[in-house]
Amino acid sequence: MNREHQPHPYLGHRTPIPFAHRGGAAGGIENTAAAFRRAAGLGYRYFETDVHATADGRLVAFHDATLDRLTDAAGRIRDLPWSEVAEARVGGREPLPLFADLLAEFPAARWNVDVKAEAALLPLLGLIREADAWDRVCVGSFSEARVARAARLAGPRLATSYGVRGVLGLRLRSLGVPAFVRAGAVCAQVPVEHAGVRVADRRFFTWAHARGLQVHVWTVNDPDLMGALLDLGADGIMTDHLETLRSVFEARGVWH
Template sequence: MHATADGRLIAFHDATLDRVTDSGGRIAELPWSRVREARVAGSVPLPLFEELLEEFPEARRNVDLKAEAALLPLVDLIRRTRSWDRVCVGSFNESRVARAQRLAGPRLATSYGVRGVLALRLRSLGVWAPLRRGAVCVQVPEARNGVRVVDRRFVAAAHARGLKVHVWTVNDADRMAALVDLGVDGIMTDRIATLRSVLTERGVWA
């Protein structure tokens, strides 16, 4: 999630337009009138986050708060559209998410950042570590730099604190099945059909 120079929220990964669009420049330095002209693959415009909320009112969204400039516009948009139960805010920057939580109040759904994940992992191993209050989930890779993050103890530690466990990004059917068997609550994937097949086999596709 990035914000344009005039405060419009863009559902876009990169801080610049250069890598995947036919335009260029830093989003934070450009007005929406300029950003809206950019196209991915020659024809696909960049969506405003507000448009996605309006177009898909039943969908729930994970938002990676990638820039400080997006913080206030995002909180304002969630409050204005009453999207408290449809948006979960996360970031590798734990302080940024904590600021969003303070601004929006307890109704804002957030996930833990790096510090929170580390603290939860330590607690799963029996080592006490401080955890920020207010998060509803933890969103993690299955492993990081050769170190396993998600195992049965990690899932149990999260569930004991009322946290959902979402794992990213898993594209292999066997790994999906193993994670379902561990009791994770969500899997992020590039292969939706594969995930649906695994969940159907496990009897958990709704």
């Protein structure tokens, strides 16, 4: 097999990998320490989260750019100091965590981190360096430019996935269409389909695997679709419904 990419320690888990998307967003307290504790209690060791930087540079694990939708507070995270963001409560009861605190609380966990804003990138790389968490974090973003910048700044010790433009390049190349694809990423994290066009099909998996790339599919909550993706060769599945994914994996004897 032609391996363009060397295995990264982040991927040191027997595949397929179950990912707790936002700690298990179906519970309504997504991206909180309570959500990740619940995921850990169910046996999950790979967590997906998102990061934003506050006005004073603190790195918060939270999906939205604003507090309005999910918390009892309001405002853009980038415009607020951590002292104000810390008062917000997800679902009216759970505080937003600092990503540094999550890294410390779950030392056995590996994190897939979606960098939601440019201002969060340097604080994230600084935290990974300070915590020596190179083997525990994979950096992704919808922005291919942002994740490519992370890879340039940190070098091969940092695991990265592809942004939207990178996934498009991979898809085109899997179909035999010439396209630029950044070297050095360790995985492709893709939706089942985008804009009505299938992405995660057998041809895509085969092409990616031949080049040493794992393929992780998001966000899958239907058990039949989970099974179909595993049959196609998915190396990881991200889900909001933690018990459902665990049951599918257990039924197939792949829950490790």
